[in-house]
Amino acid sequence: MRKLKRKFSKPRKPWEKQRILDEKVLVKEYAYANKREIWKMKSRIKEYRDFAKRLVSIRTAQEVKEKDEFLKGLYRKGLVKEGAAVEDALALTVRDISERRLQTQVFRKGLAKTPKQARQFIVHGHVFVGDKKVTAPSRIVNRDEEALIKVVGVKVGGKNK
Numbered sequence: 001m002r003k004l005k006r007k008f009s010k011p012r013k014p015w016e017k018q019r020i021l022d023e024k025v026l027v028k029e030y031a032y033a034n035k036r037e038i039w040k041m042k043s044r045i046k047e048y049r050d051f052a053k054r055l056v057s058i059r060t061a062q063e064v065k066e067k068d069e070f071l072k073g074l075y076r077k078g079l080v081k082e083g084a085a086v087e088d089a090l091a092l093t094v095r096d097i098s099e100r101r102l103q104t105q106v107f108r109k110g111l112a113k114t115p116k117q118a119r120q121f122i123v124h125g126h127v128f129v130g131d132k133k134v135t136a137p138s139r140i141v142n143r144d145e146e147a148l149i150k151v152v153g154v155k156v157g158g159k160n161k
Contacts, residue, residue, distance in 0.1 A: 008043045051070060075143070100141055105141045126153050130148040
């Protein structure tokens with residue numbers, strides 16, 4: 001049995017006022033369940049930034065290939081625009097990745113009235129991406145999956161979806 005490890009790191013200063021206020025705004029805007037979800041998104045962005053920093057000083061042909069694959073991957077995830085540079089990956093923020101979450105996408109498409117309702121639909125198994133049921137609100141939606149999102153079996157605003 002494998003040992004589970006944390007997918008985030010806690011803030012170094014747990015009572016830093018500005019960070020707490022910023023996280024409070026994010027929790028309200030994107031309807032995060034708790035601060036841990038924000039920390040997970042920050043850790044993901046840190047991984048992307050660290051990899052991009054390594055790619056900035058390119059020396060070999062293999063690193064050029066890695067850079068292209070890295071940028072294509074970020075484009076597929078919808079985090080950067082087509083033809084982006086490595087510097088664009090260094091400029092990623094929590095808001096950028098929060099916009100790509102399934103919960104936010106369901107709300108932005110108008111399939112739910114609020115981000116909290118979108119989260120509820122996902123957790124209760126009413127949201128499908130293509131023909132697969134998805135129950136993870138934090139799932140990052142790829143560009144090609146955006147059009148495949150649908151809500152089944154609930155009424156939103158008097159309409160049966």
